[in-house]
Amino acid sequence: MNDSESLITDQEFALFQRLIYRLAGISLSDAKRVLLVGRLGRRLKYYGYESYTQYYRLLASGEHPDELQLMVDLLTTNETYFFREPQHFDFLRELLQKEQRSTGNFRIWSGASSSGEEAYSMAMTLAEYRQEGSWEVFGSDISMSILARAQAGLYSLERTSGIPQEQLRKYCLKGVRSQSGKLLIDNSLKRYVKFAQVNLTQPISGVGEFDVIFLRNVMIYFDAETKRKVVHNMLPSLKPDGYFIVGHAESLNGITDRLRLLRPTIYRKSV
Numbered sequence: 001m002n003d004s005e006s007l008i009t010d011q012e013f014a015l016f017q018r019l020i021y022r023l024a025g026i027s028l029s030d031a032k033r034v035l036l037v038g039r040l041g042r043r044l045k046y047y048g049y050e051s052y053t054q055y056y057r058l059l060a061s062g063e064h065p066d067e068l069q070l071m072v073d074l075l076t077t078n079e080t081y082f083f084r085e086p087q088h089f090d091f092l093r094e095l096l097q098k099e100q101r102s103t104g105n106f107r108i109w110s111g112a113s114s115s116g117e118e119a120y121s122m123a124m125t126l127a128e129y130r131q132e133g134s135w136e137v138f139g140s141d142i143s144m145s146i147l148a149r150a151q152a153g154l155y156s157l158e159r160t161s162g163i164p165q166e167q168l169r170k171y172c173l174k175g176v177r178s179q180s181g182k183l184l185i186d187n188s189l190k191r192y193v194k195f196a197q198v199n200l201t202q203p204i205s206g207v208g209e210f211d212v213i214f215l216r217n218v219m220i221y222f223d224a225e226t227k228r229k230v231v232h233n234m235l236p237s238l239k240p241d242g243y244f245i246v247g248h249a250e251s252l253n254g255i256t257d258r259l260r261l262l263r264p265t266i267y268r269k270s271v
């Protein structure tokens with residue numbers, strides 16, 4: 001055991017494992033001790049605490065909802081990038097080509113949007129095929145700090161290499177002065193992308209219905225029971241015949257019979 005691991009006892013680690021599971025459905029394996037200490041250590045320092053038990057008591061008292069949210073924010077993993085898993089955007093293009101003549105509002109949900117790269121990649125794709133005002137992207141996440149970044153739509157230039165040149169030119173602005181080295185998503189695109197906090201393990205209401213849902217690279221943190229709950233919570237918001245897309249390392253095998261596999265990682269709702 002190294003120094004940072006020894007700062008937390010087995011019992012304390014188990015308390016945090018249960019807490020993050022209860023709040024977000026995230027299963028933290030024993031191998032994540034170092035990660036937890038690395039991420040929450042600074043909160044102990046902030047409060048001048050000497051043990052994780054003291055910090056746990058503060059969280060469990062129910063009197064500090066902001067600190068509880070911060071702890072969730074710190075324990076979630078937010079890695080993402082523009083046009084990640086490009087085959088899903090190819091699929092979206094195929095779909096949009098077929099639907100081009102339909103006049104209704106085409107709505108897509110980025111169900112664990114992180115800092116917004118997935119939602120803006122969807123928006124850049126939709127803007128190519130749909131008439132202005134006939135599409136919408138909704139991005140949601142459990143982490144409030146990551147949602148604030150998504151809403152800002154400001155990214156460091158080196159993180160934007162996945163954006164094709166044409167889309168870069170059309171929908172992104174190069175930051176100047178205090179924002180130099182950054183890229184800002186243009187308002188002409190941003191206005192069709194809304195973000196809000198949604199905890200997928202809780203009943204979901206008020207989000208409307210979607211033609212396509214992306215739920216990528218979050219179910220890897222969930223056990224089968226949580227996956228079932230999350231899919232059950234989201235499915236009422238997917239239109240009959242709508243598409244549900246998961247990450248390449250994820251599968252809904254044995255999770256629901258309301259979705260049938262169309263091709264690897266792409267499911268369609270059975271009516």
Ligand SMILES: C[S@@+](CC[C@H](N)C(=O)[O-])C[C@H]1O[C@@H](n2cnc3c(N)ncnc32)[C@H](O)[C@@H]1O
Binds near residue numbers: 114140200201215217
């Ligand atoms: C690795 S990111 C995935 C980002 C993006 N979908 C992608 O594939 O690039 C996982 C996100 O899931 C979010 N998350 C974890 N548990 C959640 C829950 N119970 N409800 C909503 N979002 C959750 C995290 O905050 C994090 O931003």
